[in-house]
Amino acid sequence: MARWPASESCARRRHQGFRALQSVRGAGVVCLGLVLGSAAPAGEPPTALKFLRHTQATGELRLSELREMPAARTIRVFEPYEEREVAFHAVPLPDVLDAAYSSSWREEEELLFTCLDGYQPGIPVARVLAHSAWLAFGRADQDDFAVWKHESGRRQWIPLAPLYLVWENLSNAQLRDDGDYGWPYQLTAIDLVRTRDRFPNMLPPEGASRRAQAGFREFRAHCSRCHRINGDGGTIGQELNDPVSPLDYRDSDWLARWISDPRAVNPETRMPPLNLALADRERVIRDILEYLETMAAARPEPRGSRPDGR
Ligand code: HEC
Numbered sequence: 001m002a003r004w005p006a007s008e009s010c011a012r013r014r015h016q017g018f019r020a021l022q023s024v025r026g027a028g029v030v031c032l033g034l035v036l037g038s039a040a041p042a043g044e045p046p047t048a049l050k051f052l053r054h055t056q057a058t059g060e061l062r063l064s065e066l067r068e069m070p071a072a073r074t075i076r077v078f079e080p081y082e083e084r085e086v087a088f089h090a091v092p093l094p095d096v097l098d099a100a101y102s103s104s105w106r107e108e109e110e111l112l113f114t115c116l117d118g119y120q121p122g123i124p125v126a127r128v129l130a131h132s133a134w135l136a137f138g139r140a141d142q143d144d145f146a147v148w149k150h151e152s153g154r155r156q157w158i159p160l161a162p163l164y165l166v167w168e169n170l171s172n173a174q175l176r177d178d179g180d181y182g183w184p185y186q187l188t189a190i191d192l193v194r195t196r197d198r199f200p201n202m203l204p205p206e207g208a209s210r211r212a213q214a215g216f217r218e219f220r221a222h223c224s225r226c227h228r229i230n231g232d233g234g235t236i237g238q239e240l241n242d243p244v245s246p247l248d249y250r251d252s253d254w255l256a257r258w259i260s261d262p263r264a265v266n267p268e269t270r271m272p273p274l275n276l277a278l279a280d281r282e283r284v285i286r287d288i289l290e291y292l293e294t295m296a297a298a299r300p301e302p303r304g305s306r307p308d309g310r
Contacts (some may be wrong), residue, residue, distance in 0.1 A: 047162070061100060066135070067137055069091045069095060078169050083150070109194050111191070134165075134168070201232040242299055248296070256289065
């Protein structure tokens, strides 16, 4: 099975990866062929988007075909790297997925994207169904398909080709709040994957309560891009189970308040509130806490507390 990266935090890791890519580019990129496929000469973006299902290749769509799709349009979004409104030429992601997989992708759990540098961010299918995602293939306001990215006081010109995942976020506070999460660029492939294949250590144990199972799905949708459970997940926030669960040092009322509105507890925090648009936030928080409790109870005993001291 393919190895998944430990982190889902798109911007950080893929940015490092991009730098690495730039530095090897001049040196004649040999290994990139593995990611790009054979059609693209080294250094040129590939001319087709590849599709896989559970790591098996199922087909590809030429970019020239993608640009000609009837739903292609110019859309305006708040671009998170330039931090301003930008117009892109784009096609709706669901139309592309329908063309590649028929409607069956809607029953899957996650979309795993592959970027030019091999970085693989995952996005829950539920997020694509809940919001308007587009695959951009050009900028409408300039010829270069690239954005300025500000980092540590420096501006970097980031090429986006062949494709950039963008979201209609101009009137969607939740998406705006999520910043650059879900905006991977230089996309070359899409795979449909199962959470249990990608994050086996995040799964609740067999026999876990229905509420804990539901909490796991909510945790996957709202928390795991920043937090790890037993080493699986993102690295923006801390590991939340092994060796320390927040339930070891906080009570559940405090945690419920924290998840609902972290800035009310600590105005400096980088953690966003749980999606304010959810209809049943209290239930979702209860289920997530039940999941965290179940995972804490199923932890392997800490070293040293075993009778034989191992
Ligand atoms: C965008 C990233 C991000 C998301 C999404 C996120 N967190 Fe966090 N979380 C953080 C960061 C960063 C911290 C570290 C503390 C800080 O910055 O204040 C943190 C801290 C925590 C803590 C420790 C609080 C303490 O002081 O003991 C818990 C528990 C937690 N998060 C749970 C969750 C849960 C549950 C979810 C999903 C509902 C979630 N987080 C979603 C980034 C995130």
